[in-house]
Amino acid sequence: MHPLLNIAKEAAEAAGHVIRHYQERFDQITVEHKGRNDYVSQCDFEAEQAIIKTIRKYHKDHKILAEESGAQNGTSPIEWIIDPLDGTTNFLHQFPQYAVSIAVREKGKLMHAVIYDPRAEEMFSASRGSGAYLNNYRIRVSEQKTLNNALLATGFPYHDFSYVDTYLAGLKVFMTSTAGIRRAGSAALDLAYVACGRVDGFWEFNLKPWDIAAGILIIKEAGGFTTDFAGSENYLESGNIIAANPKLFKEMAQVISKTVPPELRK
Incomplete structure (x- = not known):
């Protein structure tokens, strides 16, 4: 296992320790509003600091892009992309779908990734060229060939509703041509589930780098397309x-091309 992936796992587990601490102490959590339907909690901040502290223990010169504290410059070409708690709204409602997401990018290429579900103790991980894993087991995307019988995951618009009609047009097509749609509230876990075949595909608008960076690499290493x-x-x-998965991807892309106008496909 690559040393940077080991560090990413250690950092994710440190954040998971913070999250589990607050899972049992919801009455102690302070919450701030960043915007409409966009929350940040004391748990987010402390989990992020646990990740950064772990990284800095080994590499003080690496760049960091974190959801809550922003960008930290460094002299190294290596950058860490961090979401300490993807699914904060779920966490605050004790809805069990949230995760830690950590990716390592070097010279523009995603090299290592971890998505950690501290509640289920599931660690999804990948290094470029070395495959994708759930805990110690190799994972692959599903073999579902067509939208018919496929199970898809997505994320609804929740704070920017300017594209809601476009989103609903695509949702209608997918809803009427698949076995079902799931909207669980954590893009990181949705992507991890594509990688291990729990869902066959995923689409969403307007996400942030820390929501998807780790999941992108894990899916690619599991044989999928993004x-x-x-x-x-x-x-x-x-x-x-x-x-x-490669067999389903083409059909999903065709739906998006027909329902999303060119100005929203940039």
Whole structure:
């Protein structure tokens, strides 16, 4: 296992320790509003600091891009992309779908990734060229060939509703041509579930780099495809993503191309 992946796992477990602490102490959590339907809790901040402290223990010169504390410059070409608690709203409602997401990028390439569900104690991980794993077991995307009988995951618009009609047009097509749609509230876990075959595909608009960076690499290493809505790999900038096994991906991309106007596919 690559040393940086080991550090990412250690950091995720440190954040998981913080999250489990607050799982049993919801009455002690302070919460702030960042925007409409966008919350940050004391748990988010402390989990993020636990991750950063772990990274800094080994590498003081690495760059960091974290959801709550922002960007930290460094002299190294290596950058850590961190979401300490993806699914904060779920966590605050004790809805059991949230995770820690950590990715390592070097010279623009995603190299290592971890998504950790502290409640279920599931650690999804990958290093470029070395496959994807759930705990100690190799994982692969599903073999579902068509939208018919496929189970998809997605995320609804929750604070920016400017594209809601476009989203609903695609949702209608997917809803009427698949076995079902799931909206559980953590993009990181949705992507991890694509990687291990629990769902066959995923799409969402307007996400942040820390929501999807780790999941993108894990899916690729599990044999899946990921692009933005324009068919490129500009997803960390656009926030728009389609992810699926190779057989299903083409059908999902066709639906997006028909329901999403060109100006929203950039």
